[in-house]
Amino acid sequence: MAQNQAMDAALLTLAEMGEADRLTIAAGTPGIVLMERAAEAIAETVLARYPGAERVACLAGPGNNGGDAYAAAAILLRAGREVRLFHLVPPEKLQGDAANAAAAYDGPAEPLAAFDAQSFDLVIDGLFGAGLARPLEGEVAELVERLNAAATPVVAIDLPSGISGASGAVLGTAVEAEATVTFFRRKPGHLLEPGRSHCGAVAVSDIGVLSTALETIAPKCFENRPALWRHRLAVPSDAGHKYDRGHAVVFSGPASRTGAARLAATAALRAGAGLVTMFSPAGAVLVNAAHLTAVMLKRCEDTDELASHLGDTRLNAFVLGPGFGAGETARAYAEAVLAAGGRLVLDADGISSFKDDPEALFAAARAASEARGDSEPALVLTPHSGEFKRLFPDIASAEGLSKLDQARLAAERACAVVVLKGRDTVIAAPDGRAAINATGTPWLATAGSGDVLSGIVAAQLAQGTPSFEAAAAAVWMHGKAAEAFGAGLIAEDLPGMLPKVFAGLEATGP
Numbered sequence: 001m002a003q004n005q006a007m008d009a010a011l012l013t014l015a016e017m018g019e020a021d022r023l024t025i026a027a028g029t030p031g032i033v034l035m036e037r038a039a040e041a042i043a044e045t046v047l048a049r050y051p052g053a054e055r056v057a058c059l060a061g062p063g064n065n066g067g068d069a070y071a072a073a074a075i076l077l078r079a080g081r082e083v084r085l086f087h088l089v090p091p092e093k094l095q096g097d098a099a100n101a102a103a104a105y106d107g108p109a110e111p112l113a114a115f116d117a118q119s120f121d122l123v124i125d126g127l128f129g130a131g132l133a134r135p136l137e138g139e140v141a142e143l144v145e146r147l148n149a150a151a152t153p154v155v156a157i158d159l160p161s162g163i164s165g166a167s168g169a170v171l172g173t174a175v176e177a178e179a180t181v182t183f184f185r186r187k188p189g190h191l192l193e194p195g196r197s198h199c200g201a202v203a204v205s206d207i208g209v210l211s212t213a214l215e216t217i218a219p220k221c222f223e224n225r226p227a228l229w230r231h232r233l234a235v236p237s238d239a240g241h242k243y244d245r246g247h248a249v250v251f252s253g254p255a256s257r258t259g260a261a262r263l264a265a266t267a268a269l270r271a272g273a274g275l276v277t278m279f280s281p282a283g284a285v286l287v288n289a290a291h292l293t294a295v296m297l298k299r300c301e302d303t304d305e306l307a308s309h310l311g312d313t314r315l316n317a318f319v320l321g322p323g324f325g326a327g328e329t330a331r332a333y334a335e336a337v338l339a340a341g342g343r344l345v346l347d348a349d350g351i352s353s354f355k356d357d358p359e360a361l362f363a364a365a366r367a368a369s370e371a372r373g374d375s376e377p378a379l380v381l382t383p384h385s386g387e388f389k390r391l392f393p394d395i396a397s398a399e400g401l402s403k404l405d406q407a408r409l410a411a412e413r414a415c416a417v418v419v420l421k422g423r424d425t426v427i428a429a430p431d432g433r434a435a436i437n438a439t440g441t442p443w444l445a446t447a448g449s450g451d452v453l454s455g456i457v458a459a460q461l462a463q464g465t466p467s468f469e470a471a472a473a474a475v476w477m478h479g480k481a482a483e484a485f486g487a488g489l490i491a492e493d494l495p496g497m498l499p500k501v502f503a504g505l506e507a508t509g510p
């Protein structure tokens with residue numbers, strides 16, 4: 001059950017989508033039938049979203065995306081719309097299903113050069129989809145730029161032309177659509193920026209591609225939805241005790257910089273850790289004491305004191321970084337926590353502390369994972385792109401890597417779950433599993449929001465949720481908390497929205 005629901009959230013590579021098509025066609029559904037259904041889905045979206053759109057332009061490219069455009073044009077013509085089709089290549093040059101779809105269309109068709117967006121109420125973009133192989137240039141690039149400058153709404157077939165389905169990158173230039181209709185499952189480019197913004201509202205149409213094909217294909221990338229992790233999530237039970245829900249620790253920075261750690265600690269408590277203790281340098285104990293209530297406080301002045309605290313093996317999840325200050329102390333503490341068998345969320349200054357010797361961190365993480373015996377990553381890294389660059393400069397600067405590729409390579413190298421933050425946060429595990437997040441609002445880009453996230457991750461780790469699921473759940477909840485609050489959000493507001501998020505999670509399915 002959980003497995004099937006997760007498969008609904010799969011994000012497919014070009015090869016995986018091609019394989020799903022191949023298996024479906026081999027099982028008896030001809031390609032032209034899939035194209036016909038794709039066209040019906042596009043026409044349905046157009047008629048439902050734009051009931052008043054009379055003058056419709058269909059732009060058809062040289063491949064099957066163009067074939068979909070011909071087939072959709074035919075349906076809209078039958079529905080009484082005033083349709084004109086504009087083609088990049090003459091219809092007689094099309095092949096396979098696209099050629100058949102073009103032959104079945106008997107409405108007006110003209111070369112692309114005759115297209116003027118201003119003369120239409122709606123444009124259907126069937127120039128390029130999954131087969132986009134290189135940047136748009138020349139006549140097509142100019143046309144796309146004129147189209148974007150016009151006020152006419154665009155519905156994209158499969159992907160806005162110019163957007164890479166694999167990476168969400170703009171190749172050359174790309175159509176800015178109001179809506180996108182894709183088929184069977186989304187692709188990473190629908191969720192990764194800037195692709196996501198170019199897609200507008202995405203509708204996924206089940207065109208009869210066999211979902212059982214996914215069992216054979218075994219995709220490893222998913223949209224971050226509860227189906228991915230809800231079955232692994234620890235939920236406080238009636239018979240439970242606070243000690244069953246783990247004991248999280250947050251390291252505080254010096255006296256003038258304690259707020260970030262308190263945000264993380266409050267979030268950890270709200271997100272379900274049974275107990276949360278702040279480890280504070282001596283000089284910050286009074287400041288922290290003045291602010292903390294349910295969060296406990298312990299002095300932790302140096303590595304000796306830390307070693308003595310770590311003797312208590314009930315302390316099982318740690319947050320190090322928010323407001324902590326970068327340097328030798330952070331490095332020593334992180335290594336000590338991992339060596340003691342703790343699970344560690346390393347954020348902010350904690351990450352930057354290893355910029356001169358990332359391998360020391362990766363070796364500590366590898367040793368910690370191996371020592372656990374279940375190969376579960378003990379380390380969760382939560383960098384934004386600037387921090388990511390400090391730990392993984394070569395991956396960050398390599399040409400042609402998507403954010404998804406970057407997070408996966410980093411996770412494998414660091415033997416850690418990597419949460420590469422942003423509007424399109426990617427969560428990746430060393431074994432290649434990855435999730436792309438879609439919850440949240442622009443208001444999350446606010447001071448302290450990352451500190452809250454690290455606390456939510458730690459709460460899940462403390463309760464025994466596996467690291468990948470813990471991180472993915474936390475990112476989703478963090479976004480949902482922001483959505484629930486709405487405009488005017490500051491980081492302090494996020495923990496207080498978590499009860500609503502949990503209630504929603506209980507009330508709804510995946």
Ligand SMILES: NC(=O)C1=CN([C@@H]2O[C@H](COP(=O)(O)OP(=O)(O)OC[C@H]3O[C@@H](n4cnc5c(N)ncnc54)[C@H](O)[C@@H]3O)[C@@H](O)[C@H]2O)[C@H](O)CC1
Pocket residue numbers: 017021031034035036038061062063064065066067068127128129130131132133134135136137157158159183184209
């Ligand atoms: N199950 C499904 O998902 C179905 C999808 N359908 C649609 O088919 C397209 C993919 O079709 P394909 O022919 O493989 O690729 P495209 O139409 O996207 O384009 C390939 C075509 O374009 C040329 N090309 C690539 N990049 C450029 C460029 N920058 N400039 C100029 N020309 C370029 C390339 O050489 C090829 O000739 C998918 O998106 C769906 O819309 C089917 O309808 C069936 C079901």
Ligand SMILES: [K+]
Pocket residue numbers: 065125126127128129156157158159160161
């Ligand atoms: K398209």
